[in-house]
Amino acid sequence: MLPAELPALPIRDVLDTVTAALADRGVAVLSAPPGTGKTTLVPLALASAGLRVLVAEPRRLATRAAAARMAELCGDAVGETVGYAVRGDRRRSAATRVEVVTSGLLVRRLQSDPELPGVDVVLLDECHERHLDADLALALLLDARAGLRPDLRLLAASATVDTDRLARLLDDAPVIHATTRTFPVQTSYVAPVRRERVENTVARAVRTALAENTGDLLVFLPGAGEIRRVTALLGGLGDVDVLPLHGRLSTERQDHALRTGPRRRVVLATAVAESSLTVPGVRVVVDSGLARTSRTDHRRGLSGLVTGRVSAAVADQRAGRAGRQGPGRVYRCWPEHEHSTLPRHPEPEIRTADLTRLALELACWGTPDGAALRWWDAPPSGPLAAGRDVLTAIGALDASGTVTARGTRFAGLGLHPRLARALWDGAARLGADTAAEIVALLDEEPGGTSDLLDAWRLSRTAEGGSARLRRETSRLARLVADAVPPGLRSRGRATGPGTAAGRPTAGRPESDVSSPADRNPGGADRTRSGAGSSSGAAQAEAAALVVGLAFPERLARRRGAAGSTYLMAGGTAVDLPSGSALTGAAWLAVAVADRSPGQPHATVRLAARADVDLATAAAPALLAEADEVGWVDGEVRARRVRRLGAIVLTERDLTDPDPTAVRAAVLTGLRKEGLGLLRWEPAATALRDRLAFLHHALGEPWPAMSDEALSSTLDDWLGPALTRVRRRADLARVDAGQALRRIIPWEVAGRLDELAPERIEVPSGSKVRIDYRSERPVLPVKVQEAFGWSQTPRVAGGRVPVLLHLLSPAGRPAAVTDDLASFWSTGYPQVRSELRGRYPRHPWPEDPTTATPTRRLRPR
Numbered sequence: 076m077l078p079a080e081l082p083a084l085p086i087r088d089v090l091d092t093v094t095a096a097l098a099d100r101g102v103a104v105l106s107a108p109p110g111t112g113k114t115t116l117v118p119l120a121l122a123s124a125g126l127r128v129l130v131a132e133p134r135r136l137a138t139r140a141a142a143a144r145m146a147e148l149c150g151d152a153v154g155e156t157v158g159y160a161v162r163g164d165r166r167r168s169a170a171t172r173v174e175v176v177t178s179g180l181l182v183r184r185l186q187s188d189p190e191l192p193g194v195d196v197v198l199l200d201e202c203h204e205r206h207l208d209a210d211l212a213l214a215l216l217l218d219a220r221a222g223l224r225p226d227l228r229l230l231a232a233s234a235t236v237d238t239d240r241l242a243r244l245l246d247d248a249p250v251i252h253a254t255t256r257t258f259p260v261q262t263s264y265v266a267p268v269r270r271e272r273v274e275n276t277v278a279r280a281v282r283t284a285l286a287e288n289t290g291d292l293l294v295f296l297p298g299a300g301e302i303r304r305v306t307a308l309l310g311g312l313g314d315v316d317v318l319p320l321h322g323r324l325s326t327e328r329q330d331h332a333l334r335t336g337p338r339r340r341v342v343l344a345t346a347v348a349e350s351s352l353t354v355p356g357v358r359v360v361v362d363s364g365l366a367r368t369s370r371t372d373h374r375r376g377l378s379g380l381v382t383g384r385v386s387a388a389v390a391d392q393r394a395g396r397a398g399r400q401g402p403g404r405v406y407r408c409w410p411e412h413e414h415s416t417l418p419r420h421p422e423p424e425i426r427t428a429d430l431t432r433l434a435l436e437l438a439c440w441g442t443p444d445g446a447a448l449r450w451w452d453a454p455p456s457g458p459l460a461a462g463r464d465v466l467t468a469i470g471a472l473d474a475s476g477t478v479t480a481r482g483t484r485f486a487g488l489g490l491h492p493r494l495a496r497a498l499w500d501g502a503a504r505l506g507a508d509t510a511a512e513i514v515a516l517l518d519e520e521p522g523g524t525s526d527l528l529d530a531w532r533l534s535r536t537a538e539g540g541s542a543r544l545r546r547e548t549s550r551l552a553r554l555v556a557d558a559v560p561p562g563l564r565s566r567g568r569a570t571g572p573g574t575a576a577g578r579p580t581a582g583r584p585e586s587d588v589s590s591p592a593d594r595n596p597g598g599a600d601r602t603r604s605g606a607g608s609s610s611g612a613a614q615a616e617a618a619a620l621v622v623g624l625a626f627p628e629r630l631a632r633r634r635g636a637a638g639s640t641y642l643m644a645g646g647t648a649v650d651l652p653s654g655s656a657l658t659g660a661a662w663l664a665v666a667v668a669d670r671s672p673g674q675p676h677a678t679v680r681l682a683a684r685a686d687v688d689l690a691t692a693a694a695p696a697l698l699a700e701a702d703e704v705g706w707v708d709g710e711v712r713a714r715r716v717r718r719l720g721a722i723v724l725t726e727r728d729l730t731d732p733d734p735t736a737v738r739a740a741v742l743t744g745l746r747k748e749g750l751g752l753l754r755w756e757p758a759a760t761a762l763r764d765r766l767a768f769l770h771h772a773l774g775e776p777w778p779a780m781s782d783e784a785l786s787s788t789l790d791d792w793l794g795p796a797l798t799r800v801r802r803r804a805d806l807a808r809v810d811a812g813q814a815l816r817r818i819i820p821w822e823v824a825g826r827l828d829e830l831a832p833e834r835i836e837v838p839s840g841s842k843v844r845i846d847y848r849s850e851r852p853v854l855p856v857k858v859q860e861a862f863g864w865s866q867t868p869r870v871a872g873g874r875v876p877v878l879l880h881l882l883s884p885a886g887r888p889a890a891v892t893d894d895l896a897s898f899w900s901t902g903y904p905q906v907r908s909e910l911r912g913r914y915p916r917h918p919w920p921e922d923p924t925t926a927t928p929t930r931r932l933r934p935r
Contacts (some may be wrong), residue, residue, distance in 0.1 A: 076156055076174065077123050078148050084112030084912055085255040087243040090120040091253050095195060097121070101220070102245040107253035109392065111400045112351070114144040114200055114234050115144045120174040122156075126195040130175040133206045134324055135161040136329055136347045141200075142166075142175040143330075144353075162489050163543065163550045164761030178208035182215065183489060186439050189219045196228035201859045203233040203388075204240065205423040205451075207369070210437060214448040217245070218440075234392060244451055253493025258398040260360075264408040273363050273408065274301055278308035279343060280361045281407040285315065285649035295393050297365040297382045299323050303342045309341065320344040321353075323519055324512075326540045346389075353399075360397040360405040362390060368421075369428035371458060377647065377677055380520070386589060387417040394540055424451045435471055436493050438478040449639065468497040468696065488554055497625035502555040503615055511551035512808055513621040515544055517666055520681065521758035524654040527618045527666060527683040528611070539551035569882070619685035621666035623693025629665035629696075631682075631688040632722050641665075644697050644720025648676045654807055660684045661788045664693070667815055690719055702729060710802035738790075738797050745793075745806070752806040753793075759812025764847035766819065767833040771850065772871040773830070786816075791810040794817035830871050838864045838928035845870070845877065851893075855880040856907065858889060861919055862926040867895050881906075884914040899923050 086107055102475065107113040114137075118128045132138040142159035148157040158167030159175040167174055176184070178199075195202060197216060213231070220227050231241055231248075238250045255706065264282040267273065273691045277294060278320060284292055296302050302319045305350070309317050320332040320342050324676040332342050335356045342354055344558030346366050366389065370381040385393075390407065397403025407414070433454060437445045445454055445462065448766060466472040471482030471492055478486075478914050484493035494514050501510030521530040534544060593692070623630050639651040641663055649668050651657055662685040670677035691698055696825040697720040707927070713732035717724045767780035778784065796814045800806055819827065831852075839860035846853040854871055854877045861881060868877045876893040883889045892898040903923055911919035920926035 076149060078149065078150065081119060082112065083115050084147070085110075086112040086116050086253050089251050089744050090117065092119060093117060093230065094124050096249045097230060100246075100249060101226070102229045102248040103231075104238050104242045104245060104248050104250045105253065106250060107232065107234065108257070108808050109234050109395055111255045112276065113253065114141050115148065116566045117230070117232065117495075118157075118173045118175075118198055119145055119148060121196055121230075122196075127193055128173045128196050128198060129181070129191070129194045129211060130173065130182045130198045131202050131209065132175060133177045133178055133209055134322065134347050135177055136320075137201075138175045138177050139326065139329075141335060142173075145173060145175075153656055162544045167280055178206060178212050181212045182436060183210055183487070184218060185212070185215045186436065186486065189215070189226060190223050192218070194227070196230060200232050201234070202231050205421060205425070207424040208427050209424065209432075211433060212384065213244075216318075216448050217449050217511050218447070228643065241451070243871065244449060258400070258402045259396070260398040260402070261393065261395050261404045261558045263292065263406050264411040265406050265408050266415075267408065269420065273365060274304040274308060275303075276408045277305050277361060277363050280408055281305075281309060282312075283337070283834045284361055284404070284406050285312070285341070286361045289337070291354075291356040292359045292361060292402075292643045293354050293396055294341060294343045296343055296345060296361075296363050297367050297368075297528050298380070298522065300362070301365075302345070303451040303523065305343055311393060312341070315319060315339045315341055317343065318568045320347065321784070322347055323521075323541065325543065354396070355400075357396055357399070358403045359400060360393055360403070362393045362405060362407050363566070364390065364407060364409045370850060371427065371429040381669055384417060386419060386421045387414070390414070390421045400629075401767060407766060425452050425454050426756040429462065429491075430458045430459075431462035431493065433463045433479070433892060434459055435466055435482060438463075438466070438472055438476065439483065439486050443472075443476045449664065450458060457478050466492060469493070471496070487550065490514065490551075493625040497621045500624050501556050501621045502552075502558040503560055503803050507552040507555050507559050508548070509617055510621060511555065512548045512620055514625075515547040515551055516540055516623070517625065517681075518547070519544065519674065520667055522680075524656065524677055525652055525681055527622065527681055528615045528657060530681070531614065531618055539581045556729050577649050586646075600901050616689060617683045618683035619664035619689055620693055622666045622683055623685065623690060626664070626666060626722060627694030629668065630694055630719065630722075631663045631665050632687075632690075632819060633661050633663075642722055643668075643695065643797055646721035649679050650676045651679050655679070657682055657684060662686050662690055664689070672676065679916060686762050691724075694719060702715055702732065702736070703734050704729075704740045706740045706747065709739045709748075711744075711800075713737070735799070737801070739792060741797050741806070742789045742794070744803075745789060748803075750782055750785060750811070752803060753811040754807055755811050759815060761844075761847070763816055765833070766815070768847040768852060769827075769831050769871065772875050776823055778818050778820075779780060788818065795866065809856050832870065835868050835877070837861060839930045840928075841930060849878075851875070851878045853878050853880055855882055855888075857884065857886075857930070858903075858923075859884070860930050861895070862918075862920070862923045863930040864895055864928070865899075865924060867893050883910055884917045 092107060093103060105113060107672065108897035122127045130141065132141060138161050139158050140152050142157050143791050145157040146153040146155070150474060153159065157173045158171040158177070159165070160180055161177050183603060199213060202209060216227070216229055220674050229245065231245060242250050267276040281294060283293060289361045294305070296305060299321045301539045302321060302840050305351055306317050306319065308859060314336050317404065318332040318340055320329060321344065333354060341758050343503055364385055365382055366385045367380040368383055371377070375859050385583065394405040418811065434443070437443055442448060444459065463472060463476060466482060467490065469475070471479060471485050473479055485492050488498060490498065494517060498510050498514040501514070510626060516531055516534055521534065524530050540741065570739060586660065587615050587702070629643050631641035631643040631649060634640045634642055639658060643649060643665060653895060657679070658661060663679065663682040664685045664895065665679055665682040666853050667681040668677045675758065700715070700717040703716045704711065704712070714726045714728045715729055763780050769777040770779050793814045796809050800809065831847065832845065834844050835841050837856050837860050841860055843854055843856050846855070852875065854868065858881045860863040867879065869875060870877060878891065879895065881890045889910065890898060890902050892902065907919045915930045916928065918929065
């Protein structure tokens with residue numbers, strides 16, 4: 076039953092205001108800092124007003140904890156007045172008035188029935204965390220209110236959020252502020268020493284905090300792996316309990332971490348403890364300053380959780396955990412001067428995450444691009460389009476972008492569409508139980524080992540397993556039981572670790588694949604009792620097949636006969652971490668990989684051993700065979716290549732390649748290595764200079780002669796000369812000048828010598844070559860050969876005067892001019908006075924305009 080009186084928490088002062096705002100406007104924004112009681116008291120107050128309440132939390136742990144606390148206030152068990160639902164676990168009854176669900180599950184309920192029958196008000200808690208599912212749920216709720224449920228009330232609650240912007244999104248909803256008494260929190264900075272890992276810095280800070288303070292410690296770390304390593308570093312603390320708190324733990328261990336005990340506690344938590352949850356007894360916080368966020372590297376085809384720095388808002392919220400019950404202290408594991416460089420707020424997940432799942436949800440809602448919805452931040456078009464491409468490739472969308480029956484099934488599984496595809500198609504090959512077990516494990520992204528097979532085996536032990544993982548495996552197996560072929564189903568889907576993974580036989584459809592039980596009778600029994608090496612190989616094969624179905628572009632082959640670098644089918648190179656159990660594998664099916672800034676390759680975090688047969692069976696869409704003709708190391712290489720994406724499987728030389736392809740390869744080589752590969756005789760170079768001058772002086776139709784321009788038209792002017800070219804030496808025999816004349820348009824080709832003559836006859840009778848290499852054409856001529864020349868010669872149809880370099884008898888420039896008349900009257904007298912004594916055998920008349928030009932010397 077609902078409590079007669081609620082605890083005296085700060086939120087009580089605004090409960091009536093919240094209820095009235097929802098009754099009047101139907102929407103409201105509640106801003107309340109941690110510790111006010113908004114997560115637990117507001118739903119109970121709304122239920123007391125006769126409303127049926129659905130609360131959406133961003134995390135499973137917070138969902139269960141909030142339901143447990145409200146049930147405790149009601150004085151009954153979870154599932155009666157207050158219930159909850161997370162994926163694979165639900166507790167509610169006909170008497171339930173308040174139900175707490177995850178944001179993802181709220182999306183599924185809206186997809187199933189947008190009217191949300193039996194719900195009067197939806198409370199979206201912790202909106203500031205900006206999780207993708209929460210943003211999508213908000214957009215869908217607004218759409219449902221606008222069209223189907225105008226009476227559905229919506230309350231958006233948060234500790235720290237841009238309330239004005241959120242209120243505008245909610246039709247200018249009223250904003251209600253709740254305040255709470257806060258205690259001062261002293262801040263200390265524990266900077267890492269040179270090259271110290273974050274785990275060592277945190278462990279050092281924890282020991283200092285225990286020595287300098289009283290009360291329990293709450294330590295924020297980015298993930299379960301860091302929690303395990305810090306736990307090991309904190310061994311020998313004496314009468315202090317070190318307790319982990321993260322989403323992969325069993326329910327019992329999570330509840331244990333949330334209860335005070337007889338001894339001091341050090342609770343090592345991920346971001347699940349930032350909000351919603353109250354960890355009692357905490358007076359000290361140690362903050363690593365790091366968190367896992369969802370990131371996608373679209374260029375390399377990598378997506379997943381990436382460790383990065385938290386925002387200033389998150390750091391402040393973490394620090395506030397130390398001041399809930401009294402004065403506290405926070406130890407920040409970064410230099411003080413770096414604090415000002417933190418981003419102000421966390422980046423919305425919708426801007427950074429893989430949007431494949433969002434694309435499927437939008438297609439199911441009927442708006443594939445999301446344009447019909449109102450968003451806090453609209454999904455970026457590029458990543459959303461990339462997500463639709465993935466969905467089309469796995470058959471979840473048709474060519475028009477409409478969701479298929481297969482896509483609808485995938486959406487109902489509550490998994491990422493890639494994992495849903497691996498589960499559905501993997502069940503058809505391996506049986507529902509085996510596929511479900513591997514997919515459930517992949518969904519958890521187990522840490523501690525890069526070998527998926529090791530993680531799978533550990534998950535089946537008491538130490539590595541969890542009730543949640545077993546529940547999820549059972550749930551998934553039930554959901555895909557229909558995908559199992561009759562032959563496999565009749566054997567009870569007996570395909571646990573130890574049976575051979577099913578592979579499609581050449582020429583047979585996937586649905587006709589023989590069951591692993593057919594090929595390995597009794598395999599499951601042998602595995603569960605400790606089978607030998609052959610059983611281990613079958614386990615690795617099953618794991619690799621499921622990973623390959625989920626991430627076909629991450630199937631990878633080792634580069635070279637040895638080493639730890641692999642090329643994935645998507646074209647990205649990855650390295651195995653040092654000491655990995657996968658070292659030496661020729662092929663891998665990579666489930667998780669990430670790339671640290673500044674590193675040339677990504678690093679494999681989780682993978683399974685594979686082989687070429689499995690890779691081709693898992694990713695037939697990536698298989699292609701084609702003739703490849705290219706320019707490689709200075710010659711044409713023609714091969715018939717069979718590829719799996721970017722990975723070359725087989726190749727053989729072609730003896731009679733397509734001439735068109737050969738010519739294209741040679742042209743590519745020229746563009747890559749430059750036109751200097753051709754034979755450029757002086758006449759060819761001079762012709763290119765003349766044509767370049769005419770293009771500059773007259774423009775079209777005279778062609779440009781720059782390297783870029785010639786490279787772009789190579790096929791036009793050089794193509795016919797490449798018939799027998801196969802290598803660099805062949806190109807060196809091609810006369811570039813002869814080929815270059817093909818580029819001159821026929822209508823102007825006859826005027827080349829007229830407009831840009833190769834030589835000009837000077838008054839002495841010599842025919843002197845014009846130099847067109849500069850912007851202005853240059854004519855070098857000795858002074859004595861120009862006597863009597865009164866007008867400067869012009870080219871380009873009289874448009875451009877030639878620049879005369881008047882030379883001394885030794886061939887050195889004595890003057891430069893394009894105005895002969897002016898030179899003879901003003902420049903020549905000075906030249907004559909300087910040079911006639913040095914060259915007495917050459918004529919130096921006082922009046923050069925009437926003197927006889929000559930190229931001869933005077934007789935002695």
